[in-house]
Every structure is written in structure tokens, then in C-alpha cells.
Amino acid sequence: MQGFQIYRIALIVYFLLSWMPGGYQSGLGQFLIRICEPYVGIFRRFVPPVGMISLAGIVAFFFLTFIEMGITQVFQILFRLVVQIG
Numbered sequence: 001m002q003g004f005q006i007y008r009i010a011l012i013v014y015f016l017l018s019w020m021p022g023g024y025q026s027g028l029g030q031f032l033i034r035i036c037e038p039y040v041g042i043f044r045r046f047v048p049p050v051g052m053i054s055l056a057g058i059v060a061f062f063f064l065t066f067i068e069m070g071i072t073q074v075f076q077i078l079f080r081l082v083v084q085i086g
Contacts (some may be wrong), residue, residue, distance in 0.1 A: 001043065004068040011036055015057050039064075 017023030024033055043056035043063070048081040 004064060008064060011040070011057070011061055013063070014040075015061075024063075 010032060013028070014032040017026075017032065019030050023029050040057055040060045043060040044054065047056040047059050048053075049055065
């Protein structure tokens, strides 16, 4: 599931850029805003910040990981069924 891994790396870089002054003004920052913010924004609506720290990014990151694990499990089960039938 390379797509999930690539997106997780993009999320990590996106989060790290938030700690750098002007990080989002770069070309990379603008690109990451376009691909990461719609996903992370979903979690910002439901996960309140703790003080000055937003936990939405962490929740989004782990949710993506759990979704990947779930999809992997479904594919493994389907593969076993196909092998048993065939």
C-alpha cells in the first residue's frame, strides 16, 4: 500500500512545516496545503486543540494508519478465500 505510505510522509512534512516560519509559503508548502489540508481539516472540526497544540493532525495520521490496516486485512481475507476456492 505505497499510496498510504507516501501520503503519511506528506502529512509528516506538512506538520513539520508548521513549525518553520514561512514554511507554508514555499512551493512545497503550498503543494502540501493543497493535498493535506482537506483531509486534516475534517479532523480539525471534531478534535479540539489542547492549549496552543492541535491534535487533529495526530488523529488524522493514526486514522489513516488504521484505515490502511483495515484495508490490508480485507485484502488478505479475500486472497485466502480466492486461494481456498481456486
